[in-house]
Amino acid sequence: MSLRIVVAVKYVPDATGDRHFADDLTTDRDAVDGLLSELDEYAVEQALQIAEAADDAEITVLTVGPADAKDALRKALSMGADKAVHVEDDALHGTDVMGTSLVLAKAIEHAGFDLVVTGMASTDGTAGVVPALLAERLGIPQVTLLSEVAVSGGKVTGRRDGDAASEQVEASLPALVSVTDQSGEARYPSFKGIMAAKKKPVEALDLSDLGIDAADVGLAGAWTAVQEAAARPARSAGTIVKDEGEGGKQLAAFLAEHKFI
Structure with a gap:
């Protein structure tokens, strides 16, 4: 029986762009180019490696987002994933992690799965809680923050690296894993992969397809909200020290004043 792997990915604003909030205090995603979250590329890579080691496996990449989010799916498909699912609905605007995990869970159940793979966090919200929320909604074990992962004998195993020690962890399938940016370069x-991706199927779904009430997502259904936001102050000019024989002393005094030494 084929190992069904679903990779949840996100289309995020480019971190090198000028990111800011829109008038409703949600992230303005129209003002900056978007791309597949870099941390999710590691998840796609690990899914590909698991599939390559399996006798038979199929990888579905899944995203929730606007029309442009198809670009993230195409990137994952060009890397080697087999097919994609795109959940798009205007009512999703402003959805927080609680609503996102609900939509992802319903879409994953719709796709069918044995293993769910995610990145450790998104590069825009950086909350890092969606993997745990997703596993809870799906009713499956979670093995998170792995720097090494493998599947064999109906189990997923991996290594979680901490500050002082590393843990070997495992869970029986079906299960969810999240991988870190130390799991291996994507x-x-x-x-050939880019050209092949253009022919791979992308299934389009909306909230009605998943049986989700619009009141449970979006800004109205969010459990969290931004109350106020202000632009970061411009950087002030630094202190210039002219070395006329006393430069070293002035530098030492500056560092001592600011408690650097």
């Missing part, structure tokens, strides 16, 4: 899509 591969670059080949030209």
